[in-house]
Amino acid sequence: MPNTVSPPFVPYRIRVAVPAHVYDCFDYQISAEDYEQAKVGARVAVPFGSRNLIGVVMQKLTPDTPENPKFKLKPIQALLDDDAILDNKVLTLLTWAAQYYQFPIGEVMQSALPTLLRQGKPYDLLAHMWRLLDQHAEDKIKRSEKQQLAYKILKLHPAGTSENILNLAGIETATLKALEKKGICEAYLEQKDFSPQALSLAQMPLTANPDQKHAIQQVLKSLSSYHAYLLDGLTGSGKTEVYLQIMYEVLKQGKQVLVLVPEIGLTPQTISRFQSRFHCHIALLHSGLTDAKRLQAWQSAQMGKASIILGTRSAIYTPLHNLGLIILDEEHDLSFKQQEGFRYHARDVALYRAHLENCPIILGSATPSMESYALADQGKLTRLELNERAGTALLPKLHILDLKVGRKQHGFSQFLLDEMHRRLARKEQVLIFLNRRGYAPVLICESCAWQAKCPHCDANFTLHTQPYQHLHCHHCGTIHRMPDHCPQCHHTELKPIGMGTAKVEESLKELFPEFEVIRVDRDSTSRVGSWQKIYDRIQKSEPIILLGTQMLAKGHHFPYVSLVAILDIDSGLLSVDFRAPERTAQLIVQVAGRAGRGEKKGDVYLQTLRPEHPLLHTLVDGDYRQFARQTLKERQQALFPPYRYAALIRCESKSQEQNQQYLTEHAQQLRQISELNIDIWGPIPAPMERKAGRYQAHMVLFSQDRARLHYYLRAWWQNMLQHKPASMKLSLDIDPQELS
Incomplete structure (x- = not known):
């Protein structure tokens, strides 16, 4: 009988993107049966080192795909989805984003999934339901604390709730089944209806x-x-009406x-507009x-x-x-x-x-x-x-108020206070904008000039007075109690300097005791539903003073606001970031745009110590488009984005010397491999050199050829990551919007 040679065993394999900070996908063994069932774009449970992770299937490998000899293949643990939950177009989009922003593919995939799916929870999480049958069953479950807890939670959901939501609340399925045996509750399957509603105009x-x-x-x-x-x-x-009319034609299809x-x-605000139309x-x-x-x-x-x-x-x-x-x-x-x-x-x-x-x-x-x-x-x-406001509304008029002249009260020019009184007396609304939350940005000793500085950052503590007096670093989150004396000279007179929204609120209540002051910032709107209540209040035709940060600048429709005041615009005029003029102009125009949107004429007052600044006069005498044309011309001459492409390397370690040495070495390598086709700025200390107890340094790369920049970056960046010290953190920001 002739000798026969068995063909080599070739395991079925799939390629998986795992949520780890690695840039490659990994191959796993899979049974023939699971291979048939596996779908590209579905989730899979896999071992990864000592951990078990939830990955996404990126490719089903054919037997002739060569194996990577570096790695011994591990088998998957389980297929989690019967069908793909990420379709081909979304997978293509995520793969492109991972490549363009040079970020690990597995972590990018995770960003597209809701938290419960990232955790490996079943896709039909909301389908297996439980509901109460007996609303008066307390006597039947006196001996079981678990059953009592489950009963109380079910009572909060008279229409029923999903088994997995109950599990997440700490209620075991066995406890639910015990209640079911006693006739207290029942399990049922929720019918999923994913057919779209018939479209009609409301x-x-x-x-x-x-x-x-x-x-x-x-x-x-x-x-x-x-x-x-x-x-x-x-x-x-x-603009919203334009969106709505175009949306209707799309939805009709x-x-x-x-x-x-x-x-x-x-x-x-946006959903209410959509619901009122469709x-x-x-x-x-x-x-x-x-x-x-x-x-x-x-x-x-x-x-x-x-x-x-x-x-x-x-x-x-x-x-x-x-x-x-x-x-x-x-x-x-x-x-x-x-x-x-x-x-x-x-x-x-x-x-x-x-x-x-x-x-x-x-x-x-x-x-x-x-x-x-x-x-x-x-x-x-x-x-x-x-080019014109909708209806009969007119664009607001901008005015510059020189803070160096005239009387002031609590940081407000007297002229502005008089104007506010006039508007409020006419039952109109006033909006005060200050992009600084808290009570005061500086706490200083009047005796020795000591300042309350964050021990971990190159920044002052901000004084907050709510819900109690405390010092808070807005950069690293450190909170300290309010000192009762100066730690340097033991003087007891500590004075808050500067204004935050909480302090301005206090001043406005003193200056305008007969009118309601509503503060809108991250501190005052942290509770669920709080912003909606404030927004509903603003929509009523009653005289109020609105005070807030950038939350008030973003596209809101306030029909009864006729006066807007911007208190501290100078900080945006002094920044060294080349984008600062653009951000400042956008902020002024957006905040100004809250005025005069209804029937009332709108006025906007810019309080400043630099009334001669050209940016302010461009906006007052011209408009944002004129500012943009001028800015683009300047950017083109200076070869700043969008006329060159940029990448920002952020380096963080326990020592600035270590940062500088590491970045300098790798900058030299990049100059050599890129043949001087990339312009390298730095390394230099970050604008805030020390943050959260660690030192920060930056290096900015520029090129007029986007493809060339990415080509040289790819291998160089991987090399940087592989050789960095364990205690160092590196990040790559493609097309950075901030240099901080």
Whole structure:
């Protein structure tokens, strides 16, 4: 009998993106049966080192795919999904984002999943339900504390709640089954209905003015193909009405609309506008939701039940059943740029997603970013202008108030106080803007000039008076009790210097005791629903004084505000960051845009010690577009973004010398391999050199060729990470928006 040679055993393999800070995917063994069932885009439980992780299947490998001899393949632990939960287009988008922002692919994949799915919870988390049958069963469960707890929680959910939500609350399934045997509760399966609602209008559209009509018609021409638009509309010019009329045509086709807003604070206002116009399912996606509600909204978007998906920046990665339009409102806003970890910019990712989905995208703003203006100049965005306010409203008039002359009270010019009195007496509303929360930014000893500084950062403590007097570092989060004497000379007279919103609130209540003062900042709106209550209060035609930080500047409609005052604009005029003038101009125009949106004429007062500053006069005598043209010309001459591409290396360690030495060595390597095609600035200490007890240094890379910059960065950055000391932290920020 002839000898026969058995073919070599080739295990079935899949390639998995695991949520670890490594840049590659990893291969795992899988049984033949599981290989058939596995879907690209589904989750899988895998061993990784000493940990068990939840990864995403990226590829099913064929037997002829060569193995990596460096690694011994481990078998997977379990397939978690019967079907892909991330579709091919979203996988392509996430893979592109990982490559472009040079961030580990597994961690990028995780950013697209709701928390419960990242934790390995079942996709049908919300389907297995429990409800009470007996509302008076206390006597039947006296001996079991577990059953009593389960009974109390079920009583809070008369319509029923999911088994997995109960498990997350600490209620075991065995306890629920014990109650079921006693006839106290029952299990049932919730019927999932992911069919979209029939679309109907709840409210008729407003009559569009000529500019709005032109913008609507232009976008409607390209509903079935990719086209990017910049909706450049003055504050109060009716950008939302343009969105709504275009959305209606998209929704009529049975397609979904993804709307991104910069912050959670804008979602109540935006969703109320959508709900008042359309009868359809709207899914909300933002960090203020519970894990269960976020998963529910994510599923309704993925399955196509939600016609409108409204969310903050991470919603750009949501899988959608039939995407027909993307809208990015307030596109200039810095909140669209993730500043930690995976540092993507939702605007740029949205443009790429629209290209993949072959659908139009609208970037809207009254103060577009310089990047968007440059893209419009290059023909990559079609610019649509709205040049007049909607209805009869007029643009507010800007006035400069020189703080060096005239009387002042509590930091307010007397002229401004008199104007505020006049508006409030006419039952109009006043908005005071100060971009500094807390009571005072400095606490100083009147005897020896000691200042309360954070022991971990190169920064002063901010004095807070609520809910009690304490010192708080806004950079590292350190909190200290308020000292009763100076630690240096033991003098007991410690004086707060400067103004935060809490101190201005105190002053306004003293100056205007007969009027309500409403403070809007992160401290006053931390409770769930607090911002919505404040917003509802502002919509009433009653004289009030609004005081707040940037939360008040972002696209809100306040119809009864006729006077806006910006108290401390000078800090933005003094920054060394080349983007500071742009940010300051945007802030002034956006805050100013809250005035005069109704029937009342609006006025805006800029309090400053630098009344001659050219930026202020450009905005007062011209407009934001004139400022933008001038700024772009200056950027082009200086070869700053958007006329060069940038990458920022942040280095953090226990020693500035270590930072400087490490970055200098690697800068020299990059100069050699890039053949001087990359301009390297630094390394230099960061603007805040010491933060949270560690030293920070920066190095900025510039190139006029984006592809070349990324090409040289890729291998060099991997080498930097591999050889860095264990105690050092490095991060790479592609297209940085801040140099801090």
